Amino acid sequence: MSRTWGLGLLAVLLTACQGTAVKSPPPATAQSPGELARLIAEDAKKSDQESDAKVREALAADALSKAQACIGLAPVDAGCLYYDGVALGLDARAHPSRALETLKAMLVALQGAEAKDPAYDQAGPSRVRALVLIRAPGWPVGPGDAESGLAAAKRAVMLKPDYPPNVLALAEALAKNGDAHGAQENYQRARDMATQSSSADRDDWIKQAEQGLKRP
């Protein structure tokens, strides 16, 4: 029974990862690591809004090839490692049959990015890592680990406490670990922060917080 519906979950899991991962990579010249990172971020954003599985598959393939080019240019660049993780997330969503293995590679890439520059993309490596750990099927089926996910979410908030997606990730991690009160407090805090934000993602953050507040 353990594996029965585990893979289906991954499709949902990765949607949210892209939503929070796609921020503004550093501007750069064409085909530089920064430019490749920006193009992967664009693929991720398009994939997030795309319902056609074939198109998502093509976007994932494009993102993976750009991630490999980026790693080829700068193997230890935090941005390349981070967007390699994002590209692997797209691949996991496009190919559920191999998603569990891909997610493990995604976690390794994000861990590498965190080691190089934990503050990259508003503490993106630990934030996205947290979301993967709390949403993926847990041991022994998949790499999910609610406790480690909570620790990663706490690191993201410690590094960038004013960034609403970090607080949303913390709220979700607390809920997953059975701290309903802490989760509600942080969803409330994320909503308050998002309300005062001028980001283009503001409405999406508010929606996520409100959905979290409605959960028992």
Add this chain to the structure above:
Amino acid sequence: MDMISLLGAVATLVFCAPGYPGAAGDAQPFVDQFAKTTVANAGWSPGSLAAIYDPTESGGIAKLKNPDAVLTFVPYAFYVQYSAALHLTVLAQADVANVGTEERWTLVGKQGASAQSLSGYTLISTAGYAPDFIKHAALAALSLPGDLKIESTGQILSALRRVSTGENVVVLLDQTQSAALASLPFAAQLKTLAQSPPLPVALIAVVDNRVPQARAKSLQGALYKLSGTSGGPDSLSALHLKGFVPPKLPAQP
């Protein structure tokens, strides 16, 4: 014609697996396909059986109480806990990929713990929602103390960490979980305390006699043959199943 057909409602097969991964929406295409293929092989009219998945105990029970819920696919633990209340009659036993038709459950504790002295302990398991299964099926050979707390969890790794740090916690693992124990970095801190006899893994059952006997019979035959039919293996493998066999249930406690 049965009551469901007379009322024009679609009969529903409710999949319920508390404690296991997956969300209802994600599983829907797989359970839809399974229902479609099974119905075609049973000679039921196309579209006469819908399927729905609920990963929660309370949600699954609520769905099974609806009159349109005529069949259910549940873990054996759920069956032991709720078969009397929900009037479940088993049609077939699932053959689960990489597990089989039966599995043994394993009780794990810290080094030095004993299955004979669990007073003051907490037992944690994905099957913790089914204390009757734990007491009267999986661990029927043990006399469990009255003060043993039983908790349900989907976070079995966290529970095992608590065991490894010396807490008064024991964990009841299914076969897949116990087979993976050696992969844990703290496996040396864990000890097998007891093991269940072989028990069914999962079952398909009729709910409250809501399927007339002849239709139940045709569905049962279709389930047994499903793995050898066109489309059957794909529908089964999407749910990590290999097929179905005649039920072989242990004596009810």
